[in-house]
Amino acid sequence: MKDLHLDQLISGFLDDTLSPQEKVEFESLMMRSEAARARFWELAEVHGLMSQAMVNLSVDDRGDWKVETRSTGLSTTDTSLWREASSLYRRRKSGVALVGGVLLGVLFSVFSLPVRGMPQQPKLTPLTAESFETGIAPAVVGIPTTVDNWSGDFTNVVASRDGLTPVDGDKMLQILRADYQGKPEPDGSYCGDLYRLIDVRSLAKQVATGDTVVRASAMFNMTAQPQHENFRHNVSIMAVTSDLIANENLFDAATIVEYSLASASRQSLRLDNDPQTWELSECELRLPPETEYVMVYVAISYGHSKNDLRRITFPGHFIDDIRVSLADYSH
Incomplete structure (x- = not known):
């Protein structure tokens, strides 16, 4: 059975519409629940972002998201990767921040272990x-x-x-x-x-x-x-x-x-x-x-x-x- 509240938190994070309190709740759920992390990636894939998240995403020493394209002259720092619903040419900022990249590592950890019903690196x-x-x-x-x-x-x-x-x-x-x-x-x-x-x-x-x-x-x-x-x-x-x-x-x-x-x-x-x-x-x-x-x-x-x-x-x-x-x- 799906947790509608969890889905709303994840969708809010992907769309950058969470309140400060909701962001705290979201990060807490992601940190402690493997099932919640698996659900995060399922919804991220629906948003058409999984490949970009896995292939193009890193964190620089300032804690910013960095989108690296494969082509000369295309590199941009953007904190709104999860909101990219069309192409990477948009240069938008969001308030999403992950302290020390800890949550990012936790989210990616779902791919290092077999998770039931969750696709591995393709x-x-x-x-x-x-x-x-x-x-x-x-x-x-x-x-x-x-x-x-x-x-x-x-x-x-x-x-x-x-x-x-x-x-x-x-x-x-x-x-x-x-x-x-x-x-x-x-x-x-x-x-x-x-x-x-x-x-x-x-x-x-x-x-x-x-x-x-x-x-x-x-x-x-x-x-x-x-x-x-x-x-x-x-x-x-x-x-x-x-x-x-x-x-x-x-x-x-x-x-x-x-x-x-x-x-x-x-x-x-x-x-x-x-x-x-x-x-x-x-x-x-x-x-x-x-x-x-x-x-x-x-x-x-x-x-x-x-x-x-x-x-x-x-x-x-x-x-x-x-x-x-x-x-x-x-x-």
């Missing part, structure tokens, strides 16, 4: 890594129907330009337009889309456990743009079946999310206007056991507000270092 299976070093641009046919091919709107593979350098290797993908060849009614399009369909049927035994999480990440950047223009980035994952792919009426960019087995998405509020900084966006989805394919969606778009300026073309917007992997939490 086994990772890389599915794809793309930095566009081949120089081959994705297909321009919208959503793909064949596996292991990038496809979407008009793009071009380019080298460094306008003071903007690829984050990985010598090349990066430039988003050119928000439409593709033969797109019906392209007028009004303002999202530059990129898709990849990945076949996971060879991993059916692993996926069938229900303990498999697919992770997708990508880096985003743009040249300096007018301050009044708003741009966003997006990384999404969809779990789909062969039947959906075979249905021409349903396997469409406008309906795939609705008819997928499950989906997850991470959208930024705004792409920053500094070409010297690449922004990381990450997304995770626990795959239903029936999953046969994974569709990964990466995009840059104009703002979604009705007052935002929108065009079908993009003046200087880039994607690089896309990575997709499976994390197996079964044990």
